[in-house]
Amino acid sequence: MSNKKILILFFHPRFEDSKVNVKLVEGVKQLSGVTFRDMYELYPDFNINIIEEQELLLAHDIIIWHHPFYWYNCPPLMKQWLDLVLEYGWAYGSNGKMLTGKWAMNVISSGGNFNVYHNEGRNRFTHREFLNSFDQTAHLCLMEYLPPFIVPGANKLSSAEIENYMIRYEQIAHFLMKDNIDVSKLRLVENFNQLNEDQWEHQFYKMQ
Template identity: 40%
Template sequence: MARVLTLFAHPRQDRSEINWPMFEAAQTVEGVTCVDLYARYPSFEINIAREQSSLLDHDVIILQHPLYWYSAPAIIKEWMDLVLEYDFAYGAEGTALSGKVMFNAVSCGTARSAYTVKGGHTAELRTLLMPFERTADLCNMRYLAPYATFSAGSLRAENRVKETVSQWHSFLTALTQDRIDLDAAANALTLTDHPDSFFIGENA
């Protein structure tokens, strides 16, 4: 079984309509460790040794967050800046993360169609998240396409929260059971455009 670590970051959880229920669902999947970064580090005083040790204990690292200004909320950047140290994550001796898998599970306010070269945001979401992909590459990790939830603000009105959360639960379950085609997931633009295409065997 793959050991999955979800690092969740949402600075306004009281207003979260989709990330919080997705994070709650993740807590019910066997083999997934769930960390709420803002709850753990309300003053941004990241315990580097604790976070590095946690990374060593897992095979898959998920950064779960809303898309804020085409990126992640601030604590994720702080976490990356401090935890992914030279000679730990990269550099001559920095092989601790080698071979692990990383991806962003991200919700976006705007529609899928806006995240295209010809769309309103003039680029694919995966392209906009390039700093995460390059970071994973530099640390010799395998970066998967983002697990993207688009039009996040409409989900509640359209009664799609339950279905979205349930699909995330299925994806996480399959990930822990090594039932996700990592090659296909690494080559895709998102993990949610054609979700069934990544499942190996029967979908949970």
């Protein structure tokens, strides 16, 4: 049994108005091994407790940045968190190695579907391409960046579709906490949406 622990940092300034995210959070926050933090509830004044946040990062193995996709990026509190918590000399820089080997990923809800997030679509780039700044952030902090999990067309989903995304989110969390995942293979995947549980079981475990 794996002892990996997941820290979900949830950034949504209007959480109560998001049917999709209310449901996503409802499922995953109850899982054993998961610590869930509603960051806008904790820091409505943006006065982030840097020491506490760093201690939580050290106590967990997998960091999930869960947020709506605002203007191809993250909400302002998340940007504030990145700027303040991932300090030079602590998270990166010649002596900044505290997050070495940890895993990071984005879970996002997006108003646009995949058909507008591609090279020939209205938004010209894929979700994954827009998330490259987070990939580079993780890389700079000596972390492994995992494929994102995307909930596209979030404002138009049926209750049944939202339920399916909630279940999928839980499955991803369970998968990531398992031993012997070959992260070198996993990082080559565009996003978790492309995979099903059978593929996780057969493609991404290290040979013993």
